[in-house]
Amino acid sequence: MSVLDPRRRRRTTLILLLLTSITLLSLDYQGFTPLDRVQSAVRGLVDPLADSSDSVTSPITNAWRGLTEFDDLEDENARLKDELAAMQGTAIQSNAAEDSLRKLLEELEIDYVGGADRLVGQVVDRPGNFESYAVEIDKGSRDGVRVGQPAVSSAGLVGKVSEVQENSSQVRLLHQPDFRVGIRVVGTGEVALAQGQGLGQPLLVTEGITEETAIEVGDAVVTSGIEGSSYPPDVPVGVVSAVEFDQRLLKQEISVRPVAELENLRFVTIILWTVDGDSTP
Amino acid sequence: MRSAWTLRVGLIALLVLVLHLDVSPDLRVAGVAAELPLGLTIAAGLTGGVERGAYFGFFFGFVVDLFFFTPIGLRALVFGAIGWLAGHLFLDRVEESPLVSALAVGAGTAVGLVAFVGLGVALGETALLESPIARIVLIGSLINAVLAALFMIVAHWMWAVDPLGRRRFLT
Secondary structure, three states: OOOOOHHHHHHHHHHHHHHHHHHHHHHHHOOOHHHHHHHHHHHHHHHHHHHHOHHHHHHHHHHHHHHHOHHHHHHHHHHHHHHHHHHHHHHHHHHHHHHHHHHHHHHOOOOHHHHOOEEEEEEEOOOOOOOOOEEEEOOOHHHOOOOOOEEEOOOOEEEEEEEEOOOOEEEEEOOOOOOEEEEEEOOOOOEEEEEOOOOOOOEEEEEOOOOOOOOOOOOEEEEOOOOOOOOOOOOEEEEEEEEEEEOOOOEEEEEEEEOOOOOOOOEEEEEOEOOOOOEOO | OHHHHHHHHHHHHHHHHHHHHHHHHHOOEOOEOOOHHHHHHHHHHHHHOHHHHHHHHHHHHHHHHOOOOOOOOHHHHHHHHHHHHHHHHHHOOOOOOHHHHHHHHHHHHHHHHHHHHHHHHHOOOHHHHHOOHHHHHHHHHHHHHHOHHHHHHHHHHHHOEOOOOOEOOOO
16 A cells, blocks of 8 residues: 655645535535535534623623723714714604605505515624625524515615525625615606615616606615515615716616615514515415 | 544634634724634644644634635635645744744734635625725734734644644654
């Protein structure tokens, strides 16, 4: 039996691990179920440990934050006081605006979310150094969550479920650059396709809005809900924040600012609705 | 003996994982949290050699992958390669000193983070580009360099080797 010399064996080790990693990546992209089960099992083991370590580590982390973020906390405190005062004023306006929107939707015979069942999930905090276009929630297939179901907040559309495990799910958010949603500008009947543009950026609508359509900044935008759409009709998406006219192509480009706060989400509501319009049990 | 060795590796990996998930995000420096798993992987290669570094990096990277939105296998790939590279310093008998360890862990962290972002973006994870990459690489490397001595002590205990690389318990 031949024995590999050490140098060759080390090279073989690297190649073997690289190939295994590539296999894992391709299995993950294909949604290989056993890998999801391993993920659920490992998270189920480690997450409680991480949660319970809070009581031990929180005095240290609090002291560190007190030291390093004291100035920031003072600024934040002052800012929050200002915001509270402003919010108390705008709360009344918001209630009135919400009533107006609902009345408008009723007038247009819009049936908001079609009465589909909903499920509230808490966002699982997984803070790291790198940004993500997704959040994880603590509800999964056991609770009736399915891939493709829309996710909303109290304000409007947030995204849709992209991965489901037994006890948790992943929700891809609206601002992801390849995220597309069929929209309708309320009052115009125009149906178009909006696309995410990245964190903090408005959605961009480049297709489907004709030059004759009168669209103004501030117009409400809801999901189109056309046949085969991934979303039920009339879920609030955002408001038009900019309208531009492309002279060369003779079409309008509009920017839509999402009404839902996509950063610092704490809870997400999953609409138990599928593409064929059924509610899952 | 083998079970004691496995237990030590498992215990350290679990402890560092819990710290990485729950503690280091709250102990940020200039908004950047320590990349503890990467630091430990480099120390594991520096103290355990090429194969141990590579295998430890691969399996630990795989486990860390399970907790984040990036594709499963991405950290396994990067950490495995970084552990393998770090192991060559051990193999080349690079003298172990606090300064050398700090430089190796810091530089390795920088290479690992850049490789992670580069590969991630190549795989379509464009959200990584929305992060302040230069700041994360710079501060993350510095934090790990400062923590290098600690990583080395832990890795020595994990592999049961003394600072010269001889096995204490496994011969």
